[in-house]
Amino acid sequence: MNPELPLMANARPGLLTDLEAILFAAGGPVSSRRAAEVLQLAEAEVENALGVLATRSVGRGVEVVAVAGGWLMRSAPAAAGAVAKWRDVAPIRPSRAALEVLAAVAWRQPITRAEIDALRGVDSAGPLRWLLGHGLVRAVGRRAEIGRPATYGTTDGFLTLLQLPDLGALPSIGEVG
Amino acid sequence: MNPELPLMANARPGLLTDLEAILFAAGGPVSSRRAAEVLQLAEAEVENALGVLATRSVGRGVEVVAVAGGWLMRSAPAAAGAVAKWRDVAPIRPSRAALEVLAAVAWRQPITRAEIDALRGVDSAGPLRWLLGHGLVRAVGRRAEIGRPATYGTTDGFLTLLQLPDLGALPSIGEVG
């Protein structure tokens, strides 16, 4: 086990708790620069605290590791076998972000990535990739625009999950109570 | 802080690590029965280890709590402000009407639409459909009455959203007035 890195003497109380929670909920690498912005602290203080979390996580089932682009919380490689067995039996649910992208594709298809981003106000590359990987969304063509961006639509698998006969059976906005 | 629960003396080495990793990977409640199946261990041993993880997580940024008949890994309430600033997805936000319909269903299930309407004094079709759509409420059966009206109950999604271990954990409220 690594020797414990000391937390800066003047570190903000609750900083480790806040950072651990952010790493958990983020679902991807957390850069110390952005974390420092969000927490309104100096980047050095945040970077130091992330290092402390990383050393404390050694040997546990969930680790904090430095990766390209920041710090990532992930399940420990030592537990990979157990996690893989779990994944074989447990169904997965899309994240809220993926559901938002799925909704945008369902009602706006064919839609480009840029249009999805604009609708959500945030980058949608991750959730879109998840939906493509799990067969809920597919590329359906290209838009006749500069760059010829790909357009996306829903799949038959999507219809099956929602138990809909076809896209015409999707409810319309006017039907919401 | 809770007193530390002891891990069973004969617990399998690496069990805590495996379970922690599974809780992280699952992203939702994990039942000790299903985890025991996956790890091919006795349910009591797994339940004990999950309880150990829960007590050890108190005061940290990521907690393990009993929710919806299983164990759930979530960010600590103390870190809510920091995570909310980090997150950019819109949370599920029930309207006041939806909360009332949800309360009617939660404390009086199985309940019919007509009974909900009578309690609230207004038509509840809109909020009920919102709750059904968000997987918080579901049709559970039919009342043996004229018209055989559908009855509604809450789902595991309801327990997860409000971080309740089971329906028995709903706060009891006496007569008002």
Place this chain on the structure above:
Amino acid sequence: MNEAFVVHTDVFDGPLDLLLHLVQREGIDLRALPMARVAAAYLEALDHMIELDLGIAGDHLVMAATLVHLKSLDLLPRAPMAVDDDAPDPRDVLVAQLKAHALLRSQADRLDGLQRVGRDVFLREPDVGDAGPRRVELGIDAFGLLAIYGDLLLRGRPTAVATPEEPILDLPSTCRLLFARLLGLGGRAELGALWADEPAKARRVALFLGVLEMARLGWLSLASRVLWGPVDVVLLARPDAVDVHRAFSPDLR
């Protein structure tokens, strides 16, 4: 405007809700329920709503009629043990309804006070490291997905609250308000900034329609540098150089 009577559409949901609010505001004991006082308070509230043109639904009138009927029963001497005493006292029925509704409201408050995912605690987004297709469970149905799409279209906008202090504007008033806001912002603004402080959905819609009308009349320009990007609004006309009222007068269009 009576400060004690601010209508939040999200809070007052139907006649039972309004009646309960009035009973609690007046400090009336539910068990006693003096019908003359209750009916007077309800009718007064209804008058306010009619004044404000809030679109009184029929069920409010039914409640008013019920209350007046119960008040008249109170004024008459009680029948000494009527023969067909099987029928429940209509006042008891109303009291029971109010009690059940009060209980439901406190239960809804308790639910609202529980820790909630997305507000007090957060779950992990299962996006990273979940390589390989797995059995997917949506967890919601088509209407739920539609609700998420609806949330997306209204992203970042506050929930609709209608208060008497914010009546729906007519077109000329909308334009005057937009002129004032644009001038206050130096004659140029991002489209959304024009109604950023408006909590009521209907007001935001009115302002949006106002912007379109003013663009049609050449009083302002709308431009966006990128597809789906922010829209810039630039004021082209001076408010004192146009006749707002005349522009929207129906017989002159």
